[in-house]
Amino acid sequence: MSRLLCRAPAGAAGFLLFVLALAGCGGGEDAPQPDATLRQVASSLEAQTAAFLEREGTVLRRNLRRFLGAQLKTEVEPNSAICRPAKETPSIADPRKYPFACIIGATADGEGLEVEIVLGFVGTELEGSCWRASNERVAVTTSLPELVSPREARRPVNQIAGCA
Numbered sequence: 259m260s261r262l263l264c265r266a267p268a269g270a271a272g273f274l275l276f277v278l279a280l281a282g283c284g285g286g287e288d289a290p291q292p293d294a295t296l297r298q299v300a301s302s303l304e305a306q307t308a309a310f311l312e313r314e315g316t317v318l319r320r321n322l323r324r325f326l327g328a329q330l331k332t333e334v335e336p337n338s339a340i341c342r343p344a345k346e347t348p349s350i351a352d353p354r355k356y357p358f359a360c361i362i363g364a365t366a367d368g369e370g371l372e373v374e375i376v377l378g379f380v381g382t383e384l385e386g387s388c389w390r391a392s393n394e395r396v397a398v399t400t401s402l403p404e405l406v407s408p409r410e411a412r413r414p415v416n417q418i419a420g421c422a
Contacts, residue, residue: 296358298422299389300339303379306418307362308334310377310393315415317406318377318396326368332375338363350380357384360391373398379418380411390419 311332313319322330341360344353358381366373378395392411410416 295384295387295422296341296343298387299358299381299384300341300360302389302420302422303341303360303391303418304334304337304339304362306420307339307364307377308332310418311364311366313415316393317410317416318375318393321396322366322368322373326366326371326373330366330368332364332366335363335365344381355382357381358389358391361395382417383419386421388419388421390417392417 310316311318311334322332339360339362341358344350344357344359347359350356350359360379360381362377362379364375364377366375376395376397377393378397379391380394381389381391383390392406393416394406394411396406406416
């Protein structure tokens with residue numbers, strides 16, 4: 259992750275191109291629109307991600323602090339969450355076990371250096387309107403995503419949950 263965090267942000271255009279390139283987690287204009295349930299999950303996930311970004315002990319927070327310093331501010335990009343069903347997500351081999359995948363954009367600012375972040379969450383539960391997801395991918399600026407190890411992703415600190 260050190261190579262990822264040392265680069266300056268590439269701007270909104272670079273961020274958009276990067277988000278579209280994350281075919282394993284998200285979708286672009288050609289991707290089918292998720293059903294109402296996944297739109298609700300995306301909105302709920304976006305709301306929960308703000309607290310996730312501030313949570314001590316996550317893979318993301320540890321690395322951001324190491325490169326941006328202790329006084330770090332994070333922010334979720336409004337309306338950036340994109341979710342799609344597992345059956346439409348090539349990186350998910352077992353849609354019954356992992357029902358959806360989402361990406362969400364954010365920024366982190368540490369003492370004047372701002373980086374753009376894309377987080378990939380894989381759904382581990384979806385019952386009615388309630389869901390749970392683990393953070394399995396992290397990308398900063400325009401670099402390729404870094405996968406979070408399965409062991410690390412299963413730690414409760416690297417998971418979020420909510421109800422739509």
